[in-house]
Amino acid sequence: KNQVEQSPQSLIILEGKNCTLQCNYTVSPFSNLRWYKQDTGRGPVSLTIMTFSENTKSNGRYTATLDADTKQSSLHITASQLSDSASYICVVSAYDSWGKFQFGAGTQVVVTP
Amino acid sequence: DSGVTQTPKHLITATGQRVTLRCSPRSGDLSVYWYQQSLDQGLQFLIQYYNGEERAKGNILERFSAQQFPDLHSELNLSSLELGDSALYFCASSVGIGGRLAYNEQFFGPGTRLTVL
Helix, strand or coil, X not given: XXXXXXXXXXXXXXXXXXXXXXEEEXXXXXEEEEEXXXXXXXXXXXXXXXXXXXXXXXXXXXXXXXXXXXXXXXXEECCCCHHHCEEEEEEXXXXXXXXXXXXXCCEEEEEEC | XXXXXEECCEEEECCCCCEEEXXXXXXXXXXXXXXXXXXXXXXXXXXXXXXXXXXXXXXXXXXXXXXXXXXXXXXXXXXXXXXXXXEEEEEEEECCCCCCHHHHCCEECCCEEEEEC
16 A cells, blocks of 8 residues: 555646645654646656644745644645646655655646646 | 656667666756656656665566666656556656755656557
């Protein structure tokens, strides 16, 4: 069973609207959680990184939250733009994993005019 | 630009053949990771090297192998290629390994698109 589950699998939103993506994980002991944005055919690019003690992190119009108690994270996109169309991937690292990372399957976001 | 380079960008070959993908990490990064991403699939971790030594293995087939050289560049060798090996192959690098945040942020290269006909 995948230790990182993302929802929804895909979503379509109108330009200018907000949306929230979810990430639930079971990775333990938890070290950090990242959200990546991956444009089609390109390498993933890091949006935010959060450790156990952080519960929110912003990067422009992207805001990530983390609840380490419930092992849930969300990525909120504000005032979406056409360029936000991409796959958003949640990646969780365990503290003793020596470099191993658990990847979620990603949420495919399509922003329409 | 992440600072990670991968060559070639595209590779088209036939079943049964062998190919080599190359990755140069960011300056100063000691750790290199290889990932496979098939069409409409998530990233699958293949293997990780740190300063020339293999450190972690994921879902890497026996037909695939990798190495990291003294100058820290890495090569992924894929042999006896099958149609199902067609995918994007990404390389990523990080400063080090382990759970400490500062040392394991990964920066991804642009990928090599492999097509097996």
